[in-house]
Amino acid sequence: xxxxxxxxxxxxxxxxxxxxxxFSVASVLTxxxxxFLFSIFYAITTNVNYIxxxxxxKVPITVFFDEGLSEERxxxxxxxxxxxxxVESIVFESGxxxxxxxxxxxxxxxxxxxxxxRDDNPLVNSSNYQVSLNNLEKQPELVAYIESLEGVRNVxxxxxAAETLDSxxxxxxxxxxxxxxxxxxxxxxLISNTVSVGITVRSEEIGIMKYIGxxxxxxxxxxxxxxxxxxxxxxxxxxxxxxxxxxxxxGYILRTYNVLSLSVDFIPAPVIYRTLGPIGLALxxxxxxxxxxxxxxxxxxx
Amino acid sequence: xxxxxxxTKSYGEGKPALSxxxxxxxxxxxxxxxxxxxxxxxxxxxxxxxxxxxxxGNITVSGERxxxxxxxxxxxxxxxxxxVFQDFRLLKDRNVYENVAxxxxxxxxxGSAIRRMVPEVLKEVGLSNKMKSLPDExxxxxxxxxxxxxxxxxxxxxxxxxxxxxxxxxxTSDEIMAILERINNRGTTVxxxxxxxxxxxxxRKRVVTMxxxxxxxxxxxxxxxxx
Numbered sequence: 341x342x343x344x345x346x347x348x349x350x351x352x353x354x355x356x357x358x359x360x361x362x363f364s365v366a367s368v369l370t371x372x373x374x375x376f377l378f379s380i381f382y383a384i385t386t387n388v389n390y391i392x393x394x395x396x397x398k399v400p401i402t403v404f405f406d407e408g409l410s411e412e413r414x415x416x417x418x419x420x421x422x423x424x425x426x427v428e429s430i431v432f433e434s435g436x437x438x439x440x441x442x443x444x445x446x447x448x449x450x451x452x453x454x455x456x457x458r459d460d461n462p463l464v465n466s467s468n469y470q471v472s473l474n475n476l477e478k479q480p481e482l483v484a485y486i487e488s489l490e491g492v493r494n495v496x497x498x499x500x501a502a503e504t505l506d507s508x509x510x511x512x513x514x515x516x517x518x519x520x521x522x523x524x525x526x527x528x529x530l531i532s533n534t535v536s537v538g539i540t541v542r543s544e545e546i547g548i549m550k551y552i553g554x555x556x557x558x559x560x561x562x563x564x565x566x567x568x569x570x571x572x573x574x575x576x577x578x579x580x581x582x583x584x585x586x587x588x589x590x591g592y593i594l595r596t597y598n599v600l601s602l603s604v605d606f607i608p609a610p611v612i613y614r615t616l617g618p619i620g621l622a623l624x625x626x627x628x629x630x631x632x633x634x635x636x637x638x639x640x641x642x
Numbered sequence: 643x644x645x646x647x648x649x650t651k652s653y654g655e656g657k658p659a660l661s662x663x664x665x666x667x668x669x670x671x672x673x674x675x676x677x678x679x680x681x682x683x684x685x686x687x688x689x690x691x692x693x694x695x696x697x698x699g700n701i702t703v704s705g706e707r708x709x710x711x712x713x714x715x716x717x718x719x720x721x722x723x724x725x726v727f728q729d730f731r732l733l734k735d736r737n738v739y740e741n742v743a744x745x746x747x748x749x750x751x752x753g754s755a756i757r758r759m760v761p762e763v764l765k766e767v768g769l770s771n772k773m774k775s776l777p778d779e780x781x782x783x784x785x786x787x788x789x790x791x792x793x794x795x796x797x798x799x800x801x802x803x804x805x806x807x808x809x810x811x812x813x814t815s816d817e818i819m820a821i822l823e824r825i826n827n828r829g830t831t832v833x834x835x836x837x838x839x840x841x842x843x844x845x846r847k848r849v850v851t852m853x854x855x856x857x858x859x860x861x862x863x864x865x866x867x868x869x
Contacts, residue, residue, distance in 0.1 A: 341750070342750050342752055344747070344750075344751075344752060344753045344756075345747070345750045348747050544731065544733075545733055547731070548731050548733065548744075549748050550717075550720075551691065551720060551725045551731075552720065552721075552725075552744070552745045552748050552749070552792070552796075553717050553718065553719075553720035553721035553723075553748065553749050553796070554717060554748035554749065555714075555717040555718075556713075556714070556717070558717075558748060558750070
């Protein structure tokens, strides 16, 4: 394609947008709203994922042994657990260590209160493994496995926490998916309307082009371009705006709810944008292209 | 140059718009196609432009067989034709120069060729001094001359003119026909569909007369017959 042809198509594409500026603005705004919401849901979903994953690492299973079990067997059990793919890490805690931790947690500085147990560790049989998972969904399976091992007395698990985190994640995921799909459909519809108005306005010109010998692609290219430009602008504006809003909101939440900053931290905006940026732009351009493609196909049988 | 062999075009169940038409036009000929409205003249032009497909028969134009032509070839084929309409069909938002240049832009001619060709054809039709004018600032005759320049700028083999003087007064009509004759004298085939009796009778060119979709006469140096 000659540079003059490319230049012509570019000029026509922008001209179309200018001619129907009200429709163009409506399309861009809808697309912008759509991509903005998409960004919000994306940020929430990825952060919830990130936070639950962190939480998963902090919700270990505790494995206790039968009374008087030999250290060799305990080690064997440890090796068997560690070999499971869903196990992230495993830490051994002896009865003495468990007692020290208990004392610290419950008696604190009041060490005298614990003195009554000085020579008689009540947790002597509390040697245990702290097992962290890399996938919380596998927890019931792993617990069943560990319970089946010989020498295991009891397995403590935070099942409730696991289930709650998991269901929160999937609710957010499905709700946002449905909303985003609906909004994208509306955007595609509006862009297709805008392009269709452009085609009607330029029907005479299109007729002349056909008689003169313009190829189909030459006639269609400015309309495709129009859809792509509308989609790209509609995506770029909210993506830019959300970048700053995200940083502000994340900072605000952490400042306002001080207690959160101890257990929660948000993914930094540049990291989120490594994925959100390209996906958002691709969505905008893709929806713009689909919107114009369907209309041009329907109205421009050239 | 143009060959119609037993061409019929039907739009539906009724009488065909064009019925068993046979027509041969040589390169460099000037031909009038005359007839009242509904005689099949417009259908003939649309068939030649490949805007419509014949129901039966064969049409060959400039070596291209239209009945077997694929859709993607149509644009290239139309570049061999220059079309002039009764209502001029100019782009109102563009000046004379841009209207003519448009015909070159849509077929992807380089900028240098456009800058050379457009003034050349505008000179041919006598509009060198109106390049910057918008169509609405021109008279009907001048607008039709812009349309002829646009049809001419890609140097087509054939000019198809559909009622080119339909909206013009007699004097302006004569001027337009004089331009078309000049183009024809340089070797371009010209086919003019008209019902302007005075012009046909004055020019004494080949006249093909149509009635109810049938070619009823075909005369060299003919006159207008009320068909």
